[in-house]
Amino acid sequence: MTIATATSIEAVQDAVRSGQAGMRLLPVAGGTKPALSASRREDVEQLDLSGLSGILEYDPAELTLTALAGTPVREVAAALAEHGQYLPFDPPFVAGGATLGGVVAAGASGAGAWRHGGVRDFVIGVRFVDGTGRLIAGGGKVVKNAAGFDLPKLMVGSIGRLGVIVRLSFKVFPRPLETTTLEFAFDQFDQAVAAAIRLARGPVELDALEIVPGARVLARIGGRGDTLASRAVRLAGTLDAASSRHEGDRERVLWDDAAEMRWLQGGDALVRVGLSIRQVTALDAQLAAIPGAGVRYGIGGTVAWIGWPPSQPIDLLDTILSDLGLSGMVLIGPSDRALLGPRTGGVFGARIVQALDPNARFLEV
Amino acid sequence: MPSATDSIEGLRELGLGKRLLTEPAQLAAFGSDGLTAFNEQPLAVVLAESTEEVVAAVRACHAAGLPFVARGSGTSLSGGSVPVAGGVVIALNRMNRVLRVDPDTRTAVVQPGVINLHVSAAAAEHGLLYAPDPSSQSVCSIGGNVAFNSGGAHCLKHGMTSNHVLGIKAVLPDGELVELGADHIGSVGPDWTGMFCGCEGLFGIAVEVTLRLIPIPEAVCTSLAAYDSLKAAGDAVARIVREGLLPVAMEIMDALAMQAAEASVKPGYPPCAALLIVELEGEQEVVDSDRVVLDALLEQSGALHVHSTDDPEERALIWRGRKSAFSAVGWLSPDYIVQDGVVPRTRLGEVLAEIDRMSEASGIRVANVFHAGDGNLHPLILYDGRETGAADRAHDLAGQILRLCISLGGSITGEHGVGLEKREYLSLMFSADDLEMMHRLRRAIDPAELANRGKMLEVT
Numbered sequence: 001m002t003i004a005t006a007t008s009i010e011a012v013q014d015a016v017r018s019g020q021a022g023m024r025l026l027p028v029a030g031g032t033k034p035a036l037s038a039s040r041r042e043d044v045e046q047l048d049l050s051g052l053s054g055i056l057e058y059d060p061a062e063l064t065l066t067a068l069a070g071t072p073v074r075e076v077a078a079a080l081a082e083h084g085q086y087l088p089f090d091p092p093f094v095a096g097g098a099t100l101g102g103v104v105a106a107g108a109s110g111a112g113a114w115r116h117g118g119v120r121d122f123v124i125g126v127r128f129v130d131g132t133g134r135l136i137a138g139g140g141k142v143v144k145n146a147a148g149f150d151l152p153k154l155m156v157g158s159i160g161r162l163g164v165i166v167r168l169s170f171k172v173f174p175r176p177l178e179t180t181t182l183e184f185a186f187d188q189f190d191q192a193v194a195a196a197i198r199l200a201r202g203p204v205e206l207d208a209l210e211i212v213p214g215a216r217v218l219a220r221i222g223g224r225g226d227t228l229a230s231r232a233v234r235l236a237g238t239l240d241a242a243s244s245r246h247e248g249d250r251e252r253v254l255w256d257d258a259a260e261m262r263w264l265q266g267g268d269a270l271v272r273v274g275l276s277i278r279q280v281t282a283l284d285a286q287l288a289a290i291p292g293a294g295v296r297y298g299i300g301g302t303v304a305w306i307g308w309p310p311s312q313p314i315d316l317l318d319t320i321l322s323d324l325g326l327s328g329m330v331l332i333g334p335s336d337r338a339l340l341g342p343r344t345g346g347v348f349g350a351r352i353v354q355a356l357d358p359n360a361r362f363l364e365v
Numbered sequence: 366m367p368s369a370t371d372s373i374e375g376l377r378e379l380g381l382g383k384r385l386l387t388e389p390a391q392l393a394a395f396g397s398d399g400l401t402a403f404n405e406q407p408l409a410v411v412l413a414e415s416t417e418e419v420v421a422a423v424r425a426c427h428a429a430g431l432p433f434v435a436r437g438s439g440t441s442l443s444g445g446s447v448p449v450a451g452g453v454v455i456a457l458n459r460m461n462r463v464l465r466v467d468p469d470t471r472t473a474v475v476q477p478g479v480i481n482l483h484v485s486a487a488a489a490e491h492g493l494l495y496a497p498d499p500s501s502q503s504v505c506s507i508g509g510n511v512a513f514n515s516g517g518a519h520c521l522k523h524g525m526t527s528n529h530v531l532g533i534k535a536v537l538p539d540g541e542l543v544e545l546g547a548d549h550i551g552s553v554g555p556d557w558t559g560m561f562c563g564c565e566g567l568f569g570i571a572v573e574v575t576l577r578l579i580p581i582p583e584a585v586c587t588s589l590a591a592y593d594s595l596k597a598a599g600d601a602v603a604r605i606v607r608e609g610l611l612p613v614a615m616e617i618m619d620a621l622a623m624q625a626a627e628a629s630v631k632p633g634y635p636p637c638a639a640l641l642i643v644e645l646e647g648e649q650e651v652v653d654s655d656r657v658v659l660d661a662l663l664e665q666s667g668a669l670h671v672h673s674t675d676d677p678e679e680r681a682l683i684w685r686g687r688k689s690a691f692s693a694v695g696w697l698s699p700d701y702i703v704q705d706g707v708v709p710r711t712r713l714g715e716v717l718a719e720i721d722r723m724s725e726a727s728g729i730r731v732a733n734v735f736h737a738g739d740g741n742l743h744p745l746i747l748y749d750g751r752e753t754g755a756a757d758r759a760h761d762l763a764g765q766i767l768r769l770c771i772s773l774g775g776s777i778t779g780e781h782g783v784g785l786e787k788r789e790y791l792s793l794m795f796s797a798d799d800l801e802m803m804h805r806l807r808r809a810i811d812p813a814e815l816a817n818r819g820k821m822l823e824v825t
Contacts, residue, residue: 022788040800061603061711084609087423101772120556134798142707144739144779146514146563147787147794148821149803150527153559159661162555197469202580205647227650234650250454261434275552302549302786327553344554346543348535348568348810355802 003203007051009127009135009166015047016164016361017133024363027160029070029102032093033331035269036106036159036338037272044363045357047100052166055079057141064124064141066169069101073249086175089113089122089132090208092259092331102163106331107157108272110259111208111220114298119156125169126152128162131357136163154352159329159338161365170254178205180232181246181254186215193280193301195239199297200277200300204235208255211280211297213263222256258296261305261332265294269308269333271317271340277301286320308333314340373409375425376453379418386410395454398439398446399501402702407434407448414459416534416542416572422455423570424540432818435570437478438508442691442703443784445513445565449818457508463487464573464689470579472531472548475555477508484576493578495584496523499780511571514563516780518687519644521612521738523579524744526781527562532545532575535561537568538811548575565782566817568810582613582646586656587680588673589636590663595619595721595733598639599713601666602737605643606710608662609656614644615738621697622732622745623688629693632686635670637695642687691735691745698730698747700756702763706770707783710740719769720744727762741779742770783821791821 006012019025026129028037029049037046052070059200060083067076073087073094080086090110091103104126109118116122125139128151138151155165186192192215199219208220221231236243246254259265275283280301287293292309306328308317314334321328321341328340345352345365353365373537376385386392387409397404403655408431411422425762426433432452460476463484466471468491473484481502484495498517505515510526523529532546546558559569564696583590592598598617605612618640619628626632630667634640643659645652656673663671674680694701708716717733724731732745744766748759767777767790777783777790792800804822818824 040527059709059711061606063606064711107553107556109550111752116522117524119549120550120559121524130802134802136802137795137799140573140707140774142709142740142775142793144516144520144525144707144736144741145514145776146778146780146782147776147791148783148799149386149806150514150559150563151802153556153562155525156556156559157553158555176609177609200471201468203583203648204775205580205651220714223651224654227648227654231648231650268805270549272553274547274549274553275548276549278467278470297668299551303551329553339554341553344552346558347541347544348537348543348545348561349555350807351559352555352557352806355805 003046003048004036005048005051011050011127012047012049012164012166012289013133013135016129016131019045019361025164025361026112026363027101027164029099031098032096032098033106035330035333035335038335040335046246047164050099060085060294061171064143064169065172066125066141066167069099069168071100071164073098073103077124080172081175085172087170088173089121090259091119092261095260096254097186100168104155104165104168104321106329108331109299111210111255111298111305114208114209115205120153122170123152123168125168126155126156126165126173129164131164131359131361133165139169139171152257161362162353176207178225178228179220179222179251180228181218181220181251182232182235182243183246184217184241184243186241188340189215189282189284191215192217192235193277195241197277198302199238204238209300211301213294213296263294263296264307265309267310269314271306271308271328271333272331273304273306273328275302275304275326279324279326282324283326301338366730372429372431375423375429376409376411379421379425381411384412384414386412389585395436395448395456398441398444400442400444401785403444403447405448405450407454407764408451410454410456412456412459419455419536419570419572420540423536423538426453426815427539430815432815434817435508435512435566437505437509438480440501440505441509441513442705442781443778443786445782445784445820446509447785452818457506460572460745463516466491468493473576473578475507475574475576477506477574479507481505481510483610488578489581492581494581495576496579497526498571500691504569506576508571511562511574512564512566513782516741518614518616518736519786520736521615522611527559529564530558530574531577533558533561533571534573535568536570536572538816546575550577565778565784565821567807567821568783569816584649584652584675585644585646585680586652586660586673586675587683588643588663588671589683590641590668590669591635591636592639592641592668593637595639595717596714597667598641599717601641601663602713603711604662605646605659606668608658610659612643612738613646614642616642616687617737618687618690619733621730622734625693625697625732626686626690628687628696630689632682634686637669642683693760694732694745694747698749700748700750702746702759704742704744704746704763704766706742706767706775707779708740708742708770708773708775710738712773713737713740716742716769716773722765723762727758729759729762739779740775762789786819788821788823792797
């Protein structure tokens, strides 16, 4: 694997156009999801976009932001925070150096996606270089836009295989002034799942809802301080279960740790699996039988973050997921093995790939 | 070239009986949609009742090289469901079942002919609702909402249709059935579902759609603020955004639009130059707290009059006035064009002043109704088609307004789609390479360009 760098959009186009026959480009930047950015294949050339960085447009009154793809999310988050705004989907590995392009390409949303939606729901515009080196724009810079195909959404989860994302526009939201989190503890995992299902139905609107090891449920609420305390009491009363409350710095650290995946054991692979909360119990039973495997269920039980021990072959997880009909993406772990379980998109996806990358300049989807 | 009779032989073989319409009198009803400026006579109409029938009909069209268009309620405001002359309409109104509502996953699986409001009606017993609410929600169908990524008044907080579509079972233009997405928001891999939404039918026909539901908000409060100018109302919107409030909707109507609404559903709006409607929803306690902040902001913003209500009947009347604005304009003018441009929300004041100037210069009346929170304008250009050249002048003005939106960094359409109507303006927003890519994507899915030919993209 060789490495090239691009600090301008033109350089990205050149890199795509000038590649040797048979060589495939793999766009990389922050390297926070190494299973997606590294390759042992000799026919793969990394294209480092960390230099393609910077916020291009941000007007707080617009609630939109446009930046180059290699811009670190933490830079964007800091700019937004100055005006009390944020990217509500809590992308993972922000502190670790995740970039906007990487977040979109991995389609990875974190805890806050429960309330307002994931990265797919906030990306409104994209520019990317297709497999022939052409610069293509989709969407725009306004929050409501029905003109042309929704290419911004197509790029979400495309892991650099449909084009090299070079520029992105997002809608952003006002950030809750304060947050607080209730932790509910149960004897059995099934009770925790049932509790999460109950909490998802309201009436208290949650900013985040997760099932974490030890049959515990974390429910986060945000808003103005004048209502938060009584809402927390109401939330606690929604369930007939013991709860404790996390506040202040301790509460923020709790969620920052989750976003940085600090619970992951050193050496473990990290796999993101999409599922419905109905499938959580079945997956959990399978994982419970694997020594050393850990898992947290985020976004109301629609994402399983699996910590897979190095002692176990990743093929075993592939089999478990395939048997359950679940698709997964490896973010940390063995390279050249990004996708587990059934592939998505079918013939529709295959035809889209053919249109975007006719000469196979990017990795196989 | 096969004769017309030969080309629909494949459709006849499906054994649909009276559900294959071929008589001119039967076909006439399918020639046009919500945008009555376009009318084309199809060769045949298939009234499909199942996924299998849609697959079979599409295969027959594909085999015969017949262009086809899927049609639900025919409410498109961009000519999206107008057939190609000599093509086939695949009508989906009979595929109108809500297949299941799952309260535990907060999802509903529906057929494409289900009326938008019926999804929420089916979900209500579980305390859930389907958020996207186009003004035509009492008649428009989910298939069309998906194809055109419809919006509505409550996009500010909830987003557009595609933000609420989790999975789609679709018939591709060659009759192949594919399943995209899932029944949750955590899907892995490229967002094929998101790509299918808003394709204006060019990628095929959705036959089953999995929708995200949200809990019915515990409290809703609607505030009306009257202003002496559109600019003042627009500035109030910017102030609310700056304050960090996230209303579920912010709408503005001008005097002419209010006059139209008053003539039809009589919402009793306060007399003023510009009316701002702001809606808060959520937990009772949060709405109560936000309402205090909002009312203070509205008072400070120079409103002549502020009134807020949580009375369901009063709220319903306020929204009936707003949502009827398009059709109500019929009381003021025999003909009108509805535009759907978008501008960055901070440019609203500027664009409204310019539209006003254009209206005066051209002598054409323009009523303004818009989703101010999203920067989505709906100028209603009033004209009398019986006057020579009036329609052309109105279309010229519509074009000028779209160019203005683009020059300010906006879009030619926020929620109605490109359809037939705005096809010529797509090149104002996108480069030749961008458009070529759209054609390439379309041809990759549909080499013969049969599915909704002529919409969004020019025929190649």
